[in-house]
Amino acid sequence: MKLKFSLLVSGFILLTLAHCTTTKRSKGASEELNSTSETTNVQSASGLMADPNLMMVEANCTGCHSAKLITMNRFTRDGWKDKIRWMQETQNLWDLGENEKVILDYLEKHYSPESKASRRKNLENIEWYSLDQ
Ligand code: HEC
Structure with a gap:
């Protein structure tokens, strides 16, 4: 039994x-x-996040340098705008016209300090404890 x-x-x-x-x-x-x-959180061949507007970003942003310069950075929308202005003033980046808004949308969505694609934000208010050995 x-x-x-x-x-x-x-x-x-x-x-x-x-x-x-x-x-x-x-x-x-x-x-x-x-x-x-799914279109989010998937990387394209260039390493940029897949998105309906990926082609537009690749067409305008990967001609002069690697997409890595984008993927390694995290800026706010204003921060990205500043980078674009800087490239326009000093690196011969063309006027992006109406595409600028779309490109900024993309950058803000995928490469802002808070975006999912980035590392998570630093932890705050941690109560550290010491290990007793
Ligand atoms: C006309 C050429 C050109 C185009 C097009 C271009 N860039 Fe750049 N970009 C540059 C140059 C040149 C640098 C400086 C590279 C270096 O420092 O080695 C640069 C640097 C950068 C940096 C690094 C800035 C920093 O402060 O470290 C970022 C981010 C960037 N580009 C993003 C973009 C984005 C987003 C686009 C599309 C809107 C774009 N680039 C399109 C020429 C261009």
Whole structure:
């Protein structure tokens, strides 16, 4: 009787484990599928975040330098505007016209200090504790 019971229990545990690993795996696969259809948080070949306006940004912002100069930076909308003005005044960047707003939208969305693409903000108000060894 006892043996039967423990067999039943271990069978149950095995089943649960098997179930967990298979559901995890299938979840991973569906996440992968989702990420190809979703437009945010996916990087394009240039390394810039995928977005409906990616082409416009690539066309205007990757001709003179690598997209890395963008992806390595985080600025506010005003900060990006300042960079654009600086490039226009000193680096022969052309007038972006009406595209400027779209480009700034993109930069603000993906490369602002708070955007998901960036590192998370620094933690605040941490109560540090010391490790007693
Ligand atoms: C006409 C050429 C040109 C175009 C087009 C251009 N840039 Fe630049 N950009 C430069 C040059 C030159 C530098 C300085 C590179 C260096 O310091 O090595 C620069 C530097 C930068 C930097 C670094 C600034 C810093 O302070 O470190 C960023 C960010 C940047 N560009 C973003 C952009 C964005 C966004 C666009 C699209 C709106 C763009 N660039 C389009 C020429 C250009």
